Amino acid sequence: xxxxxxxxxxxLVWIPTLASIVLSFFKWDGLGLSGFHFNGLVNYNFxxxxxxxxxxxxxxxxxxxLFLGIIGTPLGLLLAVLLDSKIRGSRVYQTVFxxxxxxxxxxxxxxxxxxxxxxxxxxxxxxxxxxxxxAIDWYxxxxxxxxxxxxxxxxxxxxxxxVLYLAGLKGVDPAIKEAASLDGANGRQTFFRIVFPAMAATxxxxxxxxxxxxxxxxxxxxxxxxxxxxxELLSVLIVEYLVGETxxxxxxxxxxxxxxxxxxxxxxxxxxxxxRNQE
Amino acid sequence: MxxxxxxxxxxxxxxxxxxxxxxxxxLAGVGVLAACSTGGSSGxxxxxxxxxxxxxxxxxxxxxxxxxxAFVSAFEKKSKDKVTTNVSDHNSFQDKITNYLQGSPxxxxxxxxxxxxxxxxxxxxxxxxxxxxxxxxxxxxDALKKASxxxxxxxxxxxxYNYPWGFFYRKSLWAANGWTVPATFDELIALAKxxxxxxIIPIEFADKDAWPACGTFDxxxxxxxxxxxxxxxxxxxxxxxSPQVAEVFSTWKExxxxxxxxxxxxxxxxxxxxxxxxxAGMMLLGSFITQQFTDAAVLADxxxxxxxxxxxxxTDAVEAPIDGLMLSKKGAQNQAAKDMLAFMGTGAGQGxxxxxxxxxxxxxxxxxxxGYSAFTKELSGVIANAKSISQFFDRDALPAMASNVxxxxxxxxIKSGSINLASIESQAKTLYAQQ
Numbered sequence: 001x002x003x004x005x006x007x008x009x010x011x012l013v014w015i016p017t018l019a020s021i022v023l024s025f026f027k028w029d030g031l032g033l034s035g036f037h038f039n040g041l042v043n044y045n046f047x048x049x050x051x052x053x054x055x056x057x058x059x060x061x062x063x064x065x066l067f068l069g070i071i072g073t074p075l076g077l078l079l080a081v082l083l084d085s086k087i088r089g090s091r092v093y094q095t096v097f098x099x100x101x102x103x104x105x106x107x108x109x110x111x112x113x114x115x116x117x118x119x120x121x122x123x124x125x126x127x128x129x130x131x132x133x134x135a136i137d138w139y140x141x142x143x144x145x146x147x148x149x150x151x152x153x154x155x156x157x158x159x160x161x162x163v164l165y166l167a168g169l170k171g172v173d174p175a176i177k178e179a180a181s182l183d184g185a186n187g188r189q190t191f192f193r194i195v196f197p198a199m200a201a202t203x204x205x206x207x208x209x210x211x212x213x214x215x216x217x218x219x220x221x222x223x224x225x226x227x228x229x230x231x232e233l234l235s236v237l238i239v240e241y242l243v244g245e246t247x248x249x250x251x252x253x254x255x256x257x258x259x260x261x262x263x264x265x266x267x268x269x270x271x272x273x274x275x276r277n278q279e
Numbered sequence: 280m281x282x283x284x285x286x287x288x289x290x291x292x293x294x295x296x297x298x299x300x301x302x303x304x305x306l307a308g309v310g311v312l313a314a315c316s317t318g319g320s321s322g323x324x325x326x327x328x329x330x331x332x333x334x335x336x337x338x339x340x341x342x343x344x345x346x347x348x349a350f351v352s353a354f355e356k357k358s359k360d361k362v363t364t365n366v367s368d369h370n371s372f373q374d375k376i377t378n379y380l381q382g383s384p385x386x387x388x389x390x391x392x393x394x395x396x397x398x399x400x401x402x403x404x405x406x407x408x409x410x411x412x413x414x415x416x417x418x419x420x421d422a423l424k425k426a427s428x429x430x431x432x433x434x435x436x437x438x439x440y441n442y443p444w445g446f447f448y449r450k451s452l453w454a455a456n457g458w459t460v461p462a463t464f465d466e467l468i469a470l471a472k473x474x475x476x477x478x479i480i481p482i483e484f485a486d487k488d489a490w491p492a493c494g495t496f497d498x499x500x501x502x503x504x505x506x507x508x509x510x511x512x513x514x515x516x517x518x519x520x521s522p523q524v525a526e527v528f529s530t531w532k533e534x535x536x537x538x539x540x541x542x543x544x545x546x547x548x549x550x551x552x553x554x555x556x557x558x559a560g561m562m563l564l565g566s567f568i569t570q571q572f573t574d575a576a577v578l579a580d581x582x583x584x585x586x587x588x589x590x591x592x593x594t595d596a597v598e599a600p601i602d603g604l605m606l607s608k609k610g611a612q613n614q615a616a617k618d619m620l621a622f623m624g625t626g627a628g629q630g631x632x633x634x635x636x637x638x639x640x641x642x643x644x645x646x647x648x649x650g651y652s653a654f655t656k657e658l659s660g661v662i663a664n665a666k667s668i669s670q671f672f673d674r675d676a677l678p679a680m681a682s683n684v685x686x687x688x689x690x691x692x693i694k695s696g697s698i699n700l701a702s703i704e705s706q707a708k709t710l711y712a713q714q
Contacts, residue, residue: 027712027713029402029714030377031377031381031402031404039713042709042712045709046706046709049705050702050705050706050709051706052687052688052691052699052702052706053683053687118541118544133540137541137543137544139544140487140541140543140544140545141543141544142543142694225487226489228489228686228687228690229489229543229687229690229694240682240683241679241683243374244373244374244375244376244377244678245373245374245376245377245395245678245679245682246678246679246681246682246683247377247679248679248710248713250713251709251710251713
């Protein structure tokens, strides 16, 4: 019975991955085998040296990771800690903060358009700049649109992290908290010295989720402006070159392999840690 | 997808107006909905000699959608064939075309002339319609036949309509200020200066979707370097890092201060609204812009002038993309599908479409143009008098070159005023070599 999951894994993950790696060294029109030619490193030269969107995309992915890691994830942790203490209406708050998690990021991009729209949006109307030439176009101005998208993404990300940490906090034995307070630790010390380290398993999952969320970020920028004009991401470049009329399979595959290699770094670290703990 | 947030409001507004009763439009729509959905009962028992076909349409905007529905119902009435129409979102239909044609495509589908047609024809993904052309050929000009012909000399495409690109403006605004139509680029800049002094955005420009900037590029290139150079550049027979292309962008730079500074965040629909409300002086766009002016008084106030002469060939070249129908490989075996394409090649077929969507120019010689407004007559005259007709950069060139290279580079040029032509040339070399 082990064979079936292995087979599924092979067909859905390993074969496409290896095919992408092979295709990244070829040029192919995607139609017949007749159009299949070895292309050496031409596709990679295009990715690294010719495509002007590549390095901005790498930078934006890094900004995405830092923003979620420094603001989004700690915000989720803060919400979880606040709601875990027995305040009135905790369930209501939990529901409110969790609500965005149930929406797709694409939908969130559209919802936030109501906030960000240059002349009709809430923010500019509150600022009183709507309709004037000084109104900031939050999605259209390439100096701010990455952060506008990140705020919208964080709105959802924080709720997701909150739920995971709420579960993690429930798993912490109340006895160790009591022991800490008996030893005279204040609330902050109890949390950072005792409770947070006790959630090591949850923390690792959260780190992995944050990294994955920032590497696979795609839908929200694609909805905003197809990931152009300041919102370039590696995932967008892959789609631009692999999907639709603009398909250039070799180049799209080369972009995909670059993202694969980047993704392997956190995955390898995570797996090696997991296996080391098991030994 | 990109236009969705604002697009939603557009649709609301449009459907509102439709419900309020844009007479002919809503009637045509209802009639065809019935024809499509009632299955066997429609056609009044005339199904005896009738075949059937499926028709994949990219006409997802309300007006073109109803116009194709009117065309289909006219065809059904005439031929007693049954047509099942599958409407897809305009942009995603375009993006999926190769997968669509390799999968289980409809018999007939909507498409464009130019490189986009020639590419799928050269890859053997579509049906040859040379025998249909044997019947309808006399009804088209040579330029249109050439535009419908693939690289192998066979016809693959039947034109429905085309529409010119040029400057649109509100006549009353210009008359009130004593502004006149500029004939040369210098006059255009002089006029723009006057408009800017009045606090009006001289040249409305909306490039959120990245493709509208191609219109400005195409015209500047054709006016500065001539039509043939432009065509060769699109096919990458000319280099991008040439002094000719550099001159296009240096000329554009003179115009840039007078184009809407918030262009990068605007859809063309939003830009058209600024023109309609007289916040902007003029706008370079295709004549589909008139679909946005649902107020008849505003529509009657819209004027047109061709892109002014810059350096060579005056205003001989016109950008007028052609939309029409093609057959899938499967559809080429279906006589009913061929009949529908032949019907598209007649004045009656194009008239049924044009009765609803009045923003375009019919292409058949025997089309009944008596229903044209004075404005449409003017537009059709511009196309008829053109010495050469270009499609549009994203139709004349490799799609990846347009969407992934030139359009982002132009978006950057609009913001920064600088363009790296050496980079564009190096990307073009790699991309064209992959085909």
